[in-house]
Amino acid sequence: MTNTPNPTACLLIIGDEILSGRTQDAHLKFFGERLAAMGIGLSEVRVLPDVESRIIEALNAMRSAYTYVFTTGGIGPTHDDITTPCVAKAFGRKVIRHPDAERDLRAYYGDRTNDARLRMAEVPDGAGVSLIENHISVAPGYRIENVFVMAGVPTVTRAMFDAVAPTLKGGDPVYSQSVDAHVREGDIAADLSAIQNAHPHVAIGSYPFMRLDKLGTSIVARSTDKATIAAVIAKVAAAMRVLGGEPIIGPSP
Amino acid sequence: MTNTPNPTACLLIIGDEILSGRTQDAHLKFFGERLAAMGIGLSEVRVLPDVESRIIEALNAMRSAYTYVFTTGGIGPTHDDITTPCVAKAFGRKVIRHPDAERDLRAYYGDRTNDARLRMAEVPDGAGVSLIENHISVAPGYRIENVFVMAGVPTVTRAMFDAVAPTLKGGDPVYSQSVDAHVREGDIAADLSAIQNAHPHVAIGSYPFMRLDKLGTSIVARSTDKATIAAVIAKVAAAMRVLGGEPIIGPSP
Structure with a gap:
């Protein structure tokens, strides 16, 4: 990076x-x-x-x-x-x-x-x-x-x-990783804010989804630094577990 | 109109x-x-x-x-x-x-x-x-x-x-009609220009397509006036026939 x-x-x-x-x-x-x-x-x-x-x-x-x-x-x-x-x-x-x-x-x-x-x-x-x-x-x-x-x-x-x-002259590749769970955006929003504030150089996006008739949230972390992405995703997954979700982490960047 | x-x-x-x-x-x-x-x-x-x-x-x-x-x-x-x-x-x-x-x-x-x-x-x-x-x-x-x-x-x-x-306050509805044929854009371009010039209040769009491995062109006429659209589409279809195409005219606006 x-x-x-x-x-x-x-x-x-x-x-x-x-x-x-x-x-x-x-x-x-x-x-x-x-x-x-x-x-x-x-x-x-x-x-x-x-x-x-x-x-x-x-x-x-x-x-x-x-x-x-x-x-x-x-x-x-x-x-x-x-x-x-x-x-x-x-x-x-x-x-x-x-x-x-x-x-x-x-x-x-x-x-x-x-x-x-x-x-x-x-x-x-x-x-x-x-x-x-x-x-x-x-x-x-x-x-x-x-x-x-x-x-x-x-x-x-x-x-x-x-x-x-x-x-074309490229830049540092931007990697991304996602983690999904049947946790609602409104329940995880405060945790996400804290994680985002702790990692200002990672862009953390939150996207609600509906699957098997249940609402869930997909969190995507984007950065040029793979290690920071992994740290963010691990924190999000932990927060999802506390809320009763079973996080599914996408492939490593 | x-x-x-x-x-x-x-x-x-x-x-x-x-x-x-x-x-x-x-x-x-x-x-x-x-x-x-x-x-x-x-x-x-x-x-x-x-x-x-x-x-x-x-x-x-x-x-x-x-x-x-x-x-x-x-x-x-x-x-x-x-x-x-x-x-x-x-x-x-x-x-x-x-x-x-x-x-x-x-x-x-x-x-x-x-x-x-x-x-x-x-x-x-x-x-x-x-x-x-x-x-x-x-x-x-x-x-x-x-x-x-x-x-x-x-x-x-x-x-x-x-x-x-x-x-919302709408306007005059804009209607459109299309005509497709296996005629190439470059072959019909001159006819289209003439038809467009004769009908400045109709927007005539030309979109190439590939179907059954053959190139063709879809012409779309858009206007608030159905009669003018019909006239334009008829002229385009006639030009397509002269070029050996079999025009397929879309539903009436």
Whole structure:
């Protein structure tokens, strides 16, 4: 465990179809898990509609606030795919056609190549721009400075994340361990407060659940230090036993 | 169809467990669908950690930007439930114990009543505060001006939403209809642009899919006007047929 704060990240999910409830989001949990495993804290997620001004405003707020910004959605060939012009405007740059992306798209589509598909080769102009490989459907994502612009189709998003993950600077891995029991949150709350106060560098979360028609509580301890997590979980388990619960401790971090 | 803009809403999902990927979000799609059906546009979703300054900042930005703000999470009895103090600070008010909530919690918990559980009776002080009934686990949510503070456990959140829905001012219902075919986005993109330009008051979304190992495109038209939706869907279906697709039109709005 070091005292350097871990890098931070923000996820910007772009698309009317998520906000209208038509499509279940498939990105939030994926990014949360993958980034946490790399010691990068997902600090915020925003879901925005396909509206230029809103996307530009959010991008500019986020790219200065977080180490990394990931966007999903809006880089396809149709009229509602407006992410790239928005990213370019946020950075004050022009949109150009990236020669490598154009070459790959022309090779893939052959005589089905058209203007709409070539929009998928467009990226902001200038320094600090690099393509993100898409081995599933060819059309690339791209990185511009600390912003990673990715597709919205989950299989493609995941392939793009795998492609960029080795290039991200991670932090100390954050470990977590849980302990569950049929003890009610309101009964264990005072013990938990005392344990949290004794271990300020561990994040202790409390989540009620209903199982076999009985209320219970799942306690999760998160930290970069495994030994402290183990100590916290042992204290929570002891408190659960005093309250008549039979604690079930999750796998070691 | 009128020309009054529909009310807008923002959803603020509060909780480390969502950002860490531990828990799959269950709120976004629910709120999106329910609000859309009432003619209230879900215009933004933010997911934030259990960090006071971040929650206060977001609440103040959102409550002035949207007709309604809904928060989920952080109103339980444990140390990590910090939503109510944050809401009170955002509004510049003190936290008080609401007498009706205290009465209901004492009646429900009897001699298991304790300080932690009575925290669930706390609300911001002053005008414009009303409780939101929770018929599942008693501890209420509350409304303060245009902000609705709700539980994070999905069954409870939904019960609370059902309780407040009749009090919300809706707008013109937004209808949608879809048409799918095994036609690729890049092939139909030019036709779609032309149809969108001819119908600026219909939001036309294009979503690629993979079915039976073949790529296809789902087109969704959304509007407050059913006749225009039908016209748009008919034009898209015709364009799909010209491209060799067999359009499947979804149920009428």
